[in-house]
Amino acid sequence: MRKTLAKRGFILMDYLTSALAWSVFFYYRKTEIEGMEFVANNRFWLGVILIPAFWIILYGIIGTYRDVFRLHRFKIISQTFASTAIGTIFLFFAFLLDDEVQTYQTYYKSLLALLSIHSVLTLIPRFILTTYYVKSIQNEKFGFNTLLVGGSEKAIDIYKEIKSLPKSMGHNFVGFVNLNGIDTQLKNELPYLGHAEHIKDAIEEHRIEEVIIALDTSEHEKLRHLVSTLSPYDISIKLIPDMYDILSGSVKMNNIFGTLLIEVNRDPMPIWQQHLKRIIDISVSIIALILLIPLYLFLALWVKLSSKGPIFFLQERIGKNGVSFNIIKFRTMYIDAEQNGPQLSSEDDPRITPAGRVMRKLRLDEFPQFVNVVKGDMSLVGPRPERQFYIDQIIVREPQYLELTKIRPGITSWGQVKYGYAENVDQMLDRMKFDLLYVKNMSLALDFKIMLYTLFIIFKAKGK
Secondary structure, three states: OHHHHHHHHHHHHHHHHHHHHHHHHHHHHHHHHOOOOOOOOHHHHHHHHHHHHHHHHHHHHHOOOOOHHHOOHHHHHHHHHHHHHHHHHHHHHHHHOOOOOOOOHHHHHHHHHHHHHHHHHHHHHHHHHHHHHHHHHHOOOOOEEEEEEOOOHHHHHHHHHHHOOOOOOOEEEEEEEEOOOOOOHHHHOOOEEEEHHHHHHHHHHOOOOEEEEEEEOOOHHHHHHHHHHHOOOOOEEEEEOOHHHHHHOOOOOOOOOOOOOEEOOOOOOOHHHHHHHHHHHHHHHHHHHHHOHHHHHHHHHHHHHHOOOOOEEEEEEEOHHHOEEEEEEEOOEOOOOOOOOOOOOOOOOOOEOHHHHHHHHHOHHHHHHHHHHHHOOOEEEOOOOOOHHHHHHHHHHOHHHHHHHHOOOEEEOHHHHHHOOOOOHHHHHHHHHHHHHHHHOOOHHHHHHHHHHHHHHHHHOOOO
C-alpha cells in the first residue's frame, strides 16, 4: 500500500512540475524569444494538459516509477537529465520545428530553453522527494522485508554486519531459513522460519522482497538450486561474494557504506528496452497477421485437405511466471496423435502429416502464434514454452529451467535456432542452455540476430 501511494505521489508530482515547466517555457518563448504578447489561448491550455502526459509515459518507459523506494539521488539525477534530453528533442521536432522564425538561432534558443526549464523544475522536487525516501530507509522508518537463508557462522556474521551499519540499507529482517539440520545461534537473533523446504512458504506468508543467501559462491550446487527455486518470485536475490567474485568484477556497489553483496541480475534488459520489445512484438505481429492473410488461407486449406481434423491445434503450455496458456499452431499431426499420453515428435515421426512435414521445415506451423503475441501470452523472441508434463521431468535434473519462466516465451528462440524441435528430454536440456544464456543476456540487438537467423532457417527450409 505504501509503495502504491509513493508511486502515485511521484507521478502526480511529475505531472504538476511538467505542466509548470511547459507553462513557463510557453510564456518565455512568446515574450522573450518571439517578442509577442502572452495569451493563454486554447493551444496553451491543451499543451498544459497533454504535454505532461507525454512526460509521464516517457518516465514510465524508462522505468522511473518501477520502485521509487529503490531510487537513489545519483540515479534520479542521471535519469532526469537523460529523459529530459530525449523528451525535449521529441517535443522540438513534433511541435516547435514548424514555427515560422526569422533565424535558426530562434530554434536553438527554444530547444535550450525547454531543456533548461524542464530539467530544473522537474529535478528539484524529484531530488527532494528521493532524499526523503533515502533518509527514511536509512533511519529504518520503512524498508524491504528480507529473508536470510543459512544458519552457519557466515549467516550470523553477515546479519550482524548489516545491523551494525551506521545507516540502514533497508533490510527489514523478518526471519531466517536454515539450510542445515543442525541447531544455530541465529535463533537468538531472528525468528526461525523453517528449513530449505519451507522457503516458498516463508516468502509468500511474509511478503518477502529481498533474500540474502549466506553461502559461499563456491557452493555451486546449493546456490544453483536455491536461485532456481527463487527465480519465479519478483524479489531481489543477493549473495555473499568471495575474493574471486570481487577480483572478477561480479560485485557491483551503489552505496560506499553498504555490505559487500552480489545482486543476482533479475533484469539484464533495461526497462526501456523491455517496453520497446513489447511495442515491437505487438506492431510486428499485427502487421504480420494482416499481410499474411493470403498465406493463412492457403495453409488452412492445405491442412484441411491433407487429413481429417481441425485446422488449428491448441495445446496448453506454461508461460511467464508459470501461468498456463493455449498455444496456437497449424495442425501438423493426425488427430489422436497423443492418445497414449504426451509424446515428443521426431524427424521421422509417422504421426506427422505430409503437409505438416513441409510446414515444420519452413516453420509455417508457428505463424498463428502471432495471435498469442498480441494477446500477451508470448513474445517474438524468448524461450520456447513447454508443457508441464515435460517441465516436471526437466526440473528434476536441472532446476535452473524455472528461470526461463521469468519472461514471456517466444515464437523463436536461441535454443530453437540451434536445435529446432526437441525429440527427447536430453535435447530439451541442451536447448535450455542456450535459452538460459539468452535470459542472462537479453537485449534488442540479440533479439534481432535471433529473428534474422530464424528467417534464414525458413528460407533455407532447414527447420527440424
